[in-house]
Amino acid sequence: MATRYAFSIDLDRCIGCQACVVACKTGNEVPLTDSFIAVRDIVRGQSPNFFGSFAHQRCFHCGDAACVSVCPTGALSKWNGLTVVDVDKCSACGYCTDACPYKVPHITDNHVSKCIACLDLVKDGESPWCAQTCPSQAIKFGEREAILASAKTRVATIAARYPNANVYGETQLGGLGLLMILLEKPAVYGLPEKPEITLRLEAWQQVVQPASVGLTLTAVAVTGLSFIIARRQHLREKAAAPAPAETAAEGKSAEVRPEQSAAESKERKENG
Amino acid sequence: MITGKPYPIKGLIAYGTSLFHTLPNVAHTKQALQNLDFYMAVDTLPQDHVAWADVVLPEATYLERYDELWACGHKTPYIALREPAVEPYAQTKPAWWMVRELGIRLGLEDFFRWQTAEEYLNARLSSIGLNLDKLRAQGGITVQPGKPWLADFEKENASPFATESGKVEFYAPSLEKSKLKPLPEYEPVAEPPAGYFRLTYGRSPVHTFSRTQNTPMLNELMSENEVWVNDQAAAQLGLRNGDRVMLENQDGVKSGPIKVKATPRIRSDAVFIVHGFGHDAPGLTRAHKKGASDAMLQTRYTLDPISGGAGLRVNFVKLSKEA
Secondary structure, three states, X not given: OOOOEEEEEEOOOOOOOOHHXXXXXXXXXXXXXXXXXXXXXXEXXXXXXXXXXXXXXXXXXXXXXXXXXXXXXXOEEEEOXXXXXXXXXXXXXXXXXXXXXXXXXXXXXXEEEXXXXXXXXXHOOOOOHHHHHOOOOOEEEEXXXXXXXXXXXXXXXXXXXXXXXXXXXXXXXXXXXXEEEEOOOHHHHOOOOOOOOOHHHHHHHHHHHHHHHHHHHHHHHHHHHHHHHHHHHHHHHHHHOOOOHHHHHOHHHHXXXXXXXXXXXXXXXXXX | OOOOOOOOOOEEEEEOOOHHHHXXXXXXXXXXXXOOOEEEEEEOOOOHHHHHOOEEEEEOOOOOOOOOOEEEOOOOOEEEOOXXXXXXXXXXXXXXXXXXXXXXXXXXXXXXXXXXXXXXXXXXXXXXXXXXXXXXXXXXXXEOOOOOXXXXXXXXXXXXXXXXXXXXXXXXXXXXXXXXXXXXXXXXXXXXXXXXEEEEEEOOOOXXXXXXXXXXXXXXXXXXXXXXXXXXXXXXXXXXXXOXXXXXXXXXXXXXXXXXXXXXXXXXXXXXXXXXXXXXXXXXXXXXXXXXXXXXXXXXXXXXXXXXXXXXXXXXXEEEEOO
């Protein structure tokens, strides 16, 4: 069985310093004005009773990735549990931005933009930039089973301080590839407890997409057929008149020529 | 520099110090600069104070120059190399080069034995059997085996603390001799007058002092500071998140406009701003006129009678909505 990788973000350890954002941008050469990841502080309640934490907006690398399902060009795909991007294949249709339950992928500079899990580093056995850089070791990366186990251990450790602490992403959407160690219930962080791929999306996957594939194939078939017919017609017309010397290089017309001249001379003989 | 006492100061060289942000009471700093005959600034950035200099020497940044070895004596001691990654921009030069060239012109060549930074660093490294090439080959860092810091003292049966008792002194008899309180007592500070908040300041992890506000990527993450106001206090003032206000201190000095951040994260008698904003220098194109400056609003400070440390959180500001 293939490896399944995952990230975890420990919001008890996150200090909101944004070093992950800067490391991601420099490491992946993400242009200014764009970003694969974002961190913002959240505050719930009013003084003196309030709760503060940090919310991370970034790809969850869903087990059942809606963006991958809707992507018509294969620009988004799964690799060992990670949702990876091939921008060269992207047509900037934007279906992924509508499909993502977390509103993560966005279109910029005519292609999709989202966390690419630093695939080059991961393939070399290294951790993504954010995990390497995090000064409080809040971001981890590794095989999902181990990451999940350590996330659960952390939740147990902080339970005395945060009774509502939980691991978000163990089961959601086929199991997320980014497990969040939340200090409060998911709703406090604006995360859906049970994210769902919308009905519209299911319809897209099961009806519209196959139908469009069918239509495309039909179109290809029709084009092919008309080409064959046109070609045959073209050759027939050519056969009717002697071909000019320059175009005679083509195999078929070269074959036709001797017969043609033979037929012509025969004709002349008969007439003469 | 202002009083000319105990002796007049007529020349100043500011090196990598943003005078108008590092020191409180900017008006005072400007008055002091006006008393000088000669003022030279060495900096990597066209900071506010640089415009006041008679001579400006633009310095190469830390990514374009050699620096002194980074020798760290912590639990795990190490020595690290700081070397250039790219060539210096335009005519900028490293500060060691400037100092050497000035020294030579002043006839002090004997004090500058090494012609290049590499030569100097090699001389230093040779004392531990290393040189630049060897240090580079091992990744630019040499880690020493650590040992408990107290081991040397224990061997000599000595104390690391330079006190009479040889211990950490909470009650210090030496202070008593200097007619100071041997056990410092809390002295209440002045409370903000009606309508004013205590001005507190601090850092954001995004920015370093007053020198990164113009750095594109960091500027994008945080392009201006906000004034944190207690959510309920803000509501009473009719202020909402994102409103722009001017900060005016007890001496009528203003800074801003600055965005309001109404938050339960601060008590109701104080406001907070991140240090390092409110740049006046037009050369800092992104940071120019963004946010408010704490240094500007700190027209008062108190000095600790024992340590001499300056207490800057003794200023009060009121918030007025921008017209």
